Amino acid sequence: MRLWGLIRKESLQILRDPSSIAIAFIMPVVLLFLFGYGVSLDAKHIPVGIVIEQPDRETQSLAGAFERSEFFSPQYFSVIQTAQKALDEHQIDGIVWLRSNFSAQLLSNSASPIGVIVNGVDSNQANITQRYITGTWQAWLSHYAESRGQSLQMPVSVEQRVWFNTALSSRLFLVPGLIAIVMTLIGSLLTAMVVAREWERGTMEAMMVTPLRRSEILAGKLIPYFVLGMGGMLFSVALAVWQFKVPLHGSFWLLMLSSALFMLVALAIGLLISIVAKNQFVAGLLAIIVTFLPAFILSGFLFDIHSMPSWIQFITYLVPARYFVAILQTLFLAGDVWSVVLPNIGALLMMALFYFLLVWRKFHKRLE
Template sequence: MKWVRLKALMRKEVLEIIRDPSSIAIAFVLPVFLLLIFGYGVSLDARRIAIAEVVDHPTQLTASFLAELERSPWFRPRRYLSRAEAEQAIMRGDVDAMLWLRSDFTRLTLSSGAAPIQLAVNGVNANQARIIENYINGTWLLWLQQEATGQGVHLAAPVVADVRVWFNPALRSRDYLIPGLIAIIMTLIGALLTALVVAREWERGTMEGIMVTPVSKVEILLGKLVPYFVMGMGGVTLSTLMAVFLFGVPLRGSLLLLLGTTALFLLTALGMGLVISVLTRNQFVAAMVAIVTTFLPAFILSGFLFDIRSMPPIIRVLTHIVAARYYVTILQSLFLAGDVWPVILPNSLGMAILCTFFLSIALLLFRKRLD
């Protein structure tokens, strides 16, 4: 391998990038667009939950409890005259839950601490149903304690929970999702950047001209890999700045460690794209294969949205061949917890193995022949 030839190939690729702005759009515009869409659109938080209120016998105490619900940022209460109307509202999907305060609510509230309240929740979305149940229980206990204190009554609770939340004390799902989103987006971007490279050369008929030159296949692949690696690192940097300054996600880990693990992951993604570009000679086919074989597995099997430990054993085994699995874990650790080496080292090793594998496969499959 000669530096002069490699430099010439990289200069050729840079000129191709400048002449064809689609690569620049993939590296910089697409990450911003996807991060804005997913960052604001994907959320595991349940806010402004529509809940039906039914009160059999309105009193000052029922009004106080319902006022507590209305002040909460989690609920959007709607008043109904009867339980039957509220149940129909749940059936229609107008509300997600029904809270029924029966006629003896006031009499039993502070006397026994077990007021007759019925909560019916739409369980179609099981995750949201559990969240609604927990929110109502928390609001009820808080209001009950406030009322007891205001009337000079001691409310003896069997268990007092002293909650401590590590790493994400605000309990914002966005802080957890944005680092994972960066990994998912860069998987797609990295694979697309190189998946279209060799296929584009075949479509334009310039691959034959490259093959008759004395350049080696290592020089050809490096000449195409290095410029897109630089562009990919620029896209990751832009995504990280958006995560910190636009979405307010804390970055508690080392910036150098973030750059190092990102470079390793980006090489892995670019290697996957090179393998695809070597196997396909059509840009459209290369793009479709890149989306199906990189983006979709990364979205489903990386632990970004779905906990890997809850998956069937055979699926858990398959996740080990998804590079985004390791990068998502590293990013979530660096952003939310810091430099946790027992997490970073084994996941970096997994990415290094996959990076070596894909780059080696791309080198073995690439041939300086027309057949």
């Protein structure tokens, strides 16, 4: 009965506090729409200059291939100097140079009939632009050789198959990982700031003199926010599936289990922060620094972990969101791949036990 009374008290406090509802339900909507529609790792409609020194049927055919591609917005130049000036002025991101001897060298073993110049200021964009140009050129060259009844001699024949995300849409990659970021903020920020607020207002001291045991106080604090956090998670998943059309190939109940474990880890971290920092501003700042920033940068949500230096990769093992992002991306895009899901669930379980042990040791029913 005492535990139920405390849970009821916390639930009423949540309902009377608009900021808690905003963090749990409004913030996921803002973040999901911001990243789902405003952030894209796809490169489309790249402004590229096509220099045609001697127009003929072949050059027009190749230029048409760039026009039909959704990846390019071609601009035409007759001399390379004008195109280079446009590249210097950032009007275009790359140049495809069709020299005057383009048709003569086509399908021959002599020097390459086209030249490619790419703006390398943004190395990632430059690599994407170069690969797209190369792919468009090779596809057109193969089609041209086939239309003339000739065979295209290439040292390697590549047959590409894309698994799990056939459209290569960055939205399908970002939205599942964003659920981990949302749950990190909901779990850690809610408990850190709300409990710290009770220390500031003096209500925590009043609770200390009640007959409530330490375990009942901790459970009474965690259960309402666990339910609120899981509600925010379900709301985020519903948005991901129905609004952003992200397929959920894995088990829904496995998603619930892993989400519950991650929510417990986030809540324990938030509660630990509130015990150490009994000020709302300090607790909120610590929650962002300790949970949100590592989850955003070091979880694999936005940046590939394997591309990081080895010592940074080691640090990522200390970030709970790393394991949850791997689970989310696997369950949404690939399905129930147990060799991926089970080790990450095990890591979250160990982290939950570790942080709750710290909370138990740090939380005392006395004023210090």
